[in-house]
Amino acid sequence: MAPVFAAFALLVSAIAALGDATARDSQASACAQFAPDDIPGVTVTAATYFPAYARVDITNIFSSINTTDLPAFCRVELKVTTNATAGSFANTEVWLPDAWTGRTLTIGNGGFGGGVTVADLGGIAVPQGFVGISTNTGHNSTVLDGSWAGPHNDNAIVDWGWRAIHLSVVAGKEVASQYYDQTPKKSYYAGCSTGGRQGLKEIQMFPDSFDGILVGAPANFMTHHEAWAAHMSLNVLPVTSSRFIPESVWINVIAPEVMCQCDALDGLSDGIINDPRVCSFRPEVLTCTPGQDTSTCLTGDQINALHRIYADYYEADQTYIFGGYQPGGEKLYARGLVGAAPFPLLQDWFRFFVTNDTQWTPDQFNASLITLSEQVNPGQADAISPNLTAFAGAPHNGKVLHYVGWADQLISAGYSVHYYETVHAFAQENSTLAIDDFYRLFPVPGMTHCVVCFFPHASGGQAANAFGAVSQPAPLSLDAEHNIIAAMVRWVEDGVAPSQIVGVKYNNDLPSNGIAFTRPICKYPTTVRYQGGDPNSASSFVCG
Template sequence: MRTLQSLKLLSGIKARSVSVLTLIAVCATAAIVAACGGGSSGGALTYTPLSVVQPVVDCSKLTSIDITDIGGAGSSISSASVTNATVNGATVAFCTVKGTLAPSNAFEVALPVSTWTQRFAELGCGGLCGNLSDPTQQSSFSFSYQCPLVQQGGFVTAATDMGHTGQDSSWTTDPQKQADFAYRGQHITTLAAKKLIRAYYGQTQKYSYFIGCSDGGREALMAAQRYPTDYNGIVAGAPAAHFQIQNSLYHGWSVKSQSTTGTSAGNAILYADKATLLHKAVAAACGGGSGAADGLIADPRTCHFDPATIQCASGATSTSNCLTTAEVTTAKAIYNGPTDATTGEYMLAGSPLYGSEANWIGVEVPATNSTDAPVSVTKLFSYSIVTGAYNLIFTGSPTMPTIDTFGYQDASFYTTYLKANHSFIDATSPDLSAFNAAGGKLILWHGWADQHISPLFTIQYYEAMQNAMGASAVDQFARLYLVPGVGHCGGGEGNPNIDLVSKITGWVEEAKVPTSVMTYQTDSSSNVTASRPVYPYPAVAKYTGSGDWHNGANYTQGAPLYTASSRTWAGSSFYAPYTPTTRGVAAP
C-alpha cells in the first residue's frame, strides 16, 4: 500500500498563463546562521544569529555511540559516513548516521559537517509509514519553501520508518510495532539524534522542531501531547490526529457511497471526468470569495452548491456534460457523510469539502473516466487505506468488522469499536497545557481542498483546544492556517508552496508571533506565477480591488466569512482531554 506522503495527486487544472512574479528573499548577511522568511506583513524576519558550530570528532567515530539506553538491547548504529546532498543547487556535506532502535525502528540522522546552526528537526512520516525518507533532501522537509535555513543545511534532521518496513500489514498485529507506530518510534529517534548531536558537535542543540503532514501531522500532535519537552516548535499539517475515525468510517464511507451495490462488491459510480465536471460547476458557483476572479473557494463552509443543478435531463441521450441521477446521489453522499439512522446525528466532524472534487481523482474516485471499463471499489485508494489499518484500529475489539460492517449509521460504533484504542493511537487530546508551559509553539495548517482528511477535523481540534484551555491561552502558543484550493499536504489549484519553518523558528527563537504567511504557485520550471497571503484562522485574504490579483501584495486581511462553531457529531467526545495509554515497551 502506498503511503499518503508519497501520493501526489494533480488537480488537472492547467497552470494560469500569467506574468511571472519576482520572489525577492531578503536575508541578513549571515543568511546561513539566521532564519529568514518573508510575508505580506513586512518582509524578512531578522534574528540574533546563532553561531555555526563545527564537529569535534570525525563522523566515523559515531558508529561507537551506545544507544541501548534509548532503544534497549539490540539497538545499534550500523554506519556513519560523510555524504553530499544537493540542496537548492548547492552541495551540502552531511555526516549521515544510520541505525536501528530495538526492536526494529530504522532511523537516519543527517548532521551538517560545516553548516550546523544549533537547530534540530525531526521529520514526520506519512500514511502507515514503513519507509525511511532521506533527511538530507529538502523534499523531506515539508513547508519550507525558500527557507534559507533548510536550503543551506542549517538543521540536523532525522527520520524513522516507525518500526516496520514496507506495506505488508502483518506488522499491525504486533503490540510493540503498534506502539512504535503510534508514538514511540519518533520519540526514541529524537532522543538518539540528540545524543548524536552531543557526541558530534560537543554540545546540545539550542532549539528542536518537529515538522510533519498527514500521519506526520498526527505524529506532531502526539509529540505535543505525550512528550511536551521534546520540541520547542511543531508544525502539523493536515493531521490525521483522529487516526481511527479517518481509517475506518471516513474512508470507508467514500467506498460505500461510491459503490453500485453499497458494498465492497460493487463498482464505482463517479469517475474522473464527472468529478472534474462537478468541480468546475462548484468553482463557478462558489469561487472568488476573496474578491479575485480566481475560482478558489475562500471558505467552503459558505458554499451551498447542489449537485442536482447539473443533473442530466430525464431521457437525455448524452450524459457527458451532466451528472446522472446515481452520480448526483454519490456526490451528495460524499459531501454530507453518514448520519446515525435513529438520531440523524452526523457520524463525522466533516467530509471532503466543496472545491476538493478534482482532487478526489485517484482517492475517492477512479483515475479513469465514465466511458472506460467499470472499476471495482476495491481498487480505490480509500479502500486500501481502510484495509491496511484494520488491526491497528480493532485490536481487542469484540469482533473484527469489515469495511462493509462498519457502523456508518450507528453512533454506538464509537464506543463499541473505537473507544478501546482511542487513547493509544489517536492524537486528539486538546489539553496542551504542559507543552505551552514548556514554552512550545504550534502551527497547524490544512488545505481547504484536501481529498484525504477533511479540514473540519483540524478546525474541530483547534476549537477543542480553545474550549479546554481557553482561547487566550491557545492564542499564546498556537496558530491555524487554512489554504484555499490546496489538496492533501500540497497540490491542487491553489498556492501550495509555503514556508512555515521560518515562521515557527521566528516564533520560538525571537518571539515573532506569526501573522500573515505568503503562499506561492509555481510553474513546471519553479517560477512563481501567483502569490497570496493566508491569515490566522478564521480570517481570510481579501483582494484590495486594484493591481494584479495574482500578486500577494494586493491582498489584505479580511473578516471571517464563517463564524459558527463546529457541528456536533457522534465522535465529538474523542476531542475531550484524556490520558494517553501505552503498549509494549514504554518509551524512555
C-alpha cells in the same frame, strides 16, 4: 607594487583554501570516528561524511534523495531498540550539518510508510542548519501498505503509533549533543498526514520534546478517519450503483458548477475557492432533465450522494465522526475517497489494525467498527486530546503551527478546523492561555493533501502550495515571510507570531518551470481577499 599585492592575494587565498581543507578533513574524521558514549538501547550502525556539494544518493522503500546541492554533513545511522523483550527496533538517521544552528528538526512520515524521510532531511533540515532526525517507525513499507501490522503484530503497531518517533527524538538529541559537545538549544518538528499525527501525539504524551511543531493535515483521529473513509467510499460504491459518480463527471460537470457558484465570492474568478465555508453549493442545478445525456448531468441518487460527501459525518446518535469534503477540490476527489475503488489504506487499517481479518473488505463496514476501533485504538495512535496546556503553558511555552489544504482529498480540512476548535475551547475553559499565543491554523485555498510527495498520483491543486513545509517544492525564500519553518523558529525564539505566510504556485509544481502566482495564506479564521491589482501577486490580496 601591483605584482606584490597580487602575489599576496594569492598567498592569502591559498592559506584560506588550506584552512578549509583542514577543517573539512577534521569534520570528516570526526564523523567517521563518531562513537557516542553509551546511549541506552541505541547502536550506531554507520557514519558517513558528505562534503559540501557531494553526490547524496539515498533511497529506501518510503523516501529518496539524489542531489549535489547540500552543505557538508555527517549522516549517522542508528538502530534504536523499541522493546527489548520483543527484540523490536527502529532504524533512525541523524543528519548533522557542519554549519549547525544549535537546533534539531525531527521529520515525520506519511500513511503506513516505514522509511526514514531522507527527502526532507536533505531538502529541509540540513540546508537550514538543523540536525535532522527521522525514523522508519520500526518497519519498512510503502505509504499505503499496512500488511506489516498483521496478524496481531501489536508491538509493531505501537512502534508506528508513537514509540519509535519518541525514542528516536531522545536518541537524536543525545547524538547531536555528543557530536557537537553542545546541547541543542531548541528542538522542532515537521510532518504531514501521519506526520502531523506523530507531532501532535508527541506533544500530548511528552510535552517537553519540542519547542515548536509544524503539522500538516494531521491524521490524528485514525479511529474515526478510516471509518469516515469507508463511509465516503460507500456513498458512491459499487460502481454499478445508481449513485456512482465517474471521474469524468467530477471533472467536467461538478467541478465547473462549483466554480460557477462559488469562485467569485472572494472577489476574483481564478479557479480557487478561498473560503469554502461561505460556499453553499447547490448540486440540484445539475439534475438531469428527461432525455439528457447522463454524462453531462446528475441523477437524483448522485445528488443525494453529493450531499452526504460534502456533509460532516455523524452517527445516528449525533456523535461527530469526521468532517466532509469542502467545495473546491472536485477535480481530484475521485482520486481520493470517492473513486472507483476504496482507498487501499482504509482496507489495510481494518484488516490488520482493527479486526485482524485479512479478508475484510470495505463493503462490510458498519458503525459498530467505529466503536471497535475506539476500543482497540491501535498503537494508541489517536492524538486527539484538546489539552495542550503542558506543552503550551509556562515554563515550556511551546508553539503549534498547523496547515491544511481546503481541497484535501484524503483528510477533511473540516476536521482540522474541528480539532483546532476543541483545543481552543479547552484552553478557554480550563486555562488562562489564549489560543493565538500557542496555536495557529493556516488553511490553504485550493491545496490538496500534503501536495505531491506522499501520493504521487495526486497534484498539489490550484494553490500556492509551496511555503517551506514537508513534501513540497522549495519555498520562494527561506525567510520567515515565505518559509513556515522559519516562521515557526521566529515565533519560538523571537516571540513574533505569523499572521500570514506567502506561498508560491510553480507551473506544474516544478520550480524550474517558473512562478505561476504567489498568494498569502491567512491565519484562521481570517481568509484571503482580493483587493485589486495583479491577480498573480501576493501584494494584491489581504487577510481579513
